[in-house]
Amino acid sequence: MSNLSSIYIHVPFCTKICSYCDFCKVLYDEKWLRKYLTSLEKEINLRYKSNKIKTIYIGGGTPSCFDNAFFEQLLKIVATFNKGKDIEYTIEFNPEDINENKIKLLKKYGVNRISIGIQTFNKTLLAILNRNSDYEDIKKKIKLLKDNNINNINIDLMYAISNQCLSDLKDDLEKIISLDIRHISTYSLILEKGTVLYNKKMPLISEETDAKMYNTIVNFLKTHGFCHYEISNFAKKGYESKHNLTYWNNNEYYGFGPGASGYINNVRYTNTRNLNKYFNGNYFFDKEILTKKDVMNYEIILGLRKIKGINVKDFYAKYKVNIFDEYNIEPLIKDKSLIFEKDNIYINPDKLYIMNEILIKLI
Ligand code: SF4
Structure with a gap:
C-alpha cells in the first residue's frame, strides 16, 4: 500500500441542480446532511488504515454549500487523517459560497487549494446550464482568497456548450486569464442520459467546432504561460494538481462518500449512489478486481492522458x-x-x- 496516499471525499449536496449534471447529488437537505456526516465518519473509520496522506480532495456535489457549523464538522472529520507535511488539500467551491467565515475555517484546517466551478461567464450559456456566475463577483472572491494567502486556485471551464461560438469561448478565456489563477481544468459539454439537457434533446455543437474550441483553449492558455500537462488540464509551473496526478499515474487512492470511486489493493470500487443504502452502511456498489494486465491497461489509458505520457x-x-x-x-x-x-x-x-x-x- 505504499502508493495509497490520496483521498477523495464525495459530498452529494447542491443548492441548485445544473442541467448537464449526472454526478451523484441531491438538493441540500439538513436532515440528510446530518446522516451523511455520521455515515461518512463511519465509512472512514472502517476503511482508512492510517496511511500518511499526501493529497485530499473534497468534491461533489457542492461541499461549500454547507452552513458554517456543518462545514466545520466535515473539516473535523477530515482532520483525523494522518497528513503528510506538504499535503495538497483541495475543496471545491461555488463562487457564491466564498466568504470571510468559510475562509477562516479553511485556514484553521489547513485547506490550501480551492477549485471553483465557473464553467462560463456568458449569461445566455449559464441559463442553458442552469448555473450562476458573475465576473465582477468572482474577481472579488478570488481577491479575498488571495488576501488570505490561498493562492493555489483552480477554475473549471466548460466549452462546446450548445449555441456557444468561438468568440464566446475567447471571451471566457480572456476573463479567466485576468483572474490570475494557477490552474484551469476544461471540460466539453457531454449530454449524459437522464440529465435535463439530454431529455430536452439539446443540440450539441458540431465535432469540427468542438475540435476548434479545444485547439483555441490549448493555444490561448499556452500563450498565457500555462503548461498543458494533461489532455484537459493546464497549470502555472509547480501548480499541477498533485491529487489528479495520483489518478493519471495509476496510483491507489481512497474514495469515501456516496458515488465515490477508489482504488485499493488492486481493486477499483465505486460506492453506492443510493443515499439510504449508504446511510445503512452498504457502501459498495461495484468492485473490479484487477489482473496484472488490467492494471497495465489502466497505466496506459491514464498515463497517456498526461502530455509527457x-x-x-x-x-x-x-x-x-x-x-x-x-x-x-x-x-x-x-x-x-x-x-x-x-x-x-x-x-x-x-x-x-x-x-x-x-x-x-x-x-
Ligand atoms: S454540476 Fe456540480 S454543482 Fe451542478 S448539480 Fe452537478 S454536482 Fe451540483
Whole structure:
C-alpha cells in the first residue's frame, strides 16, 4: 500500500441542480446532511488504515454549500487523517459560497487549494446550464482568497456548450486569464442520459467546432504561460494538481462518500449512489478486481492522458514487462499517432483530440 496516499471525499449536496449534471447529488437537505456526516465518519473509520496522506480532495456535489457549523464538522472529520507535511488539500467551491467565515475555517484546517466551478461567464450559456456566475463577483472572491494567502486556485471551464461560438469561448478565456489563477481544468459539454439537457434533446455543437474550441483553449492558455500537462488540464509551473496526478499515474487512492470511486489493493470500487443504502452502511456498489494486465491497461489509458505520457523505464520497473512487447505501439509511432522520445511515449500533440481512437487501437 505504499502508493495509497490520496483521498477523495464525495459530498452529494447542491443548492441548485445544473442541467448537464449526472454526478451523484441531491438538493441540500439538513436532515440528510446530518446522516451523511455520521455515515461518512463511519465509512472512514472502517476503511482508512492510517496511511500518511499526501493529497485530499473534497468534491461533489457542492461541499461549500454547507452552513458554517456543518462545514466545520466535515473539516473535523477530515482532520483525523494522518497528513503528510506538504499535503495538497483541495475543496471545491461555488463562487457564491466564498466568504470571510468559510475562509477562516479553511485556514484553521489547513485547506490550501480551492477549485471553483465557473464553467462560463456568458449569461445566455449559464441559463442553458442552469448555473450562476458573475465576473465582477468572482474577481472579488478570488481577491479575498488571495488576501488570505490561498493562492493555489483552480477554475473549471466548460466549452462546446450548445449555441456557444468561438468568440464566446475567447471571451471566457480572456476573463479567466485576468483572474490570475494557477490552474484551469476544461471540460466539453457531454449530454449524459437522464440529465435535463439530454431529455430536452439539446443540440450539441458540431465535432469540427468542438475540435476548434479545444485547439483555441490549448493555444490561448499556452500563450498565457500555462503548461498543458494533461489532455484537459493546464497549470502555472509547480501548480499541477498533485491529487489528479495520483489518478493519471495509476496510483491507489481512497474514495469515501456516496458515488465515490477508489482504488485499493488492486481493486477499483465505486460506492453506492443510493443515499439510504449508504446511510445503512452498504457502501459498495461495484468492485473490479484487477489482473496484472488490467492494471497495465489502466497505466496506459491514464498515463497517456498526461502530455509527457509514459516513461518506458518506469513502466518496466513497475511491471517487469517491456511495453513494446506487450502493446502494439510501433505502428502507432509509424503513423505519428504516438511519439517516442527520451524514453517517453506520448500522444502526438496534434492528435490529442482523437486520443480515444488511439487508445482503442492500443488496448
Ligand atoms: S454540476 Fe456540480 S454543482 Fe451542478 S448539480 Fe452537478 S454536482 Fe451540483
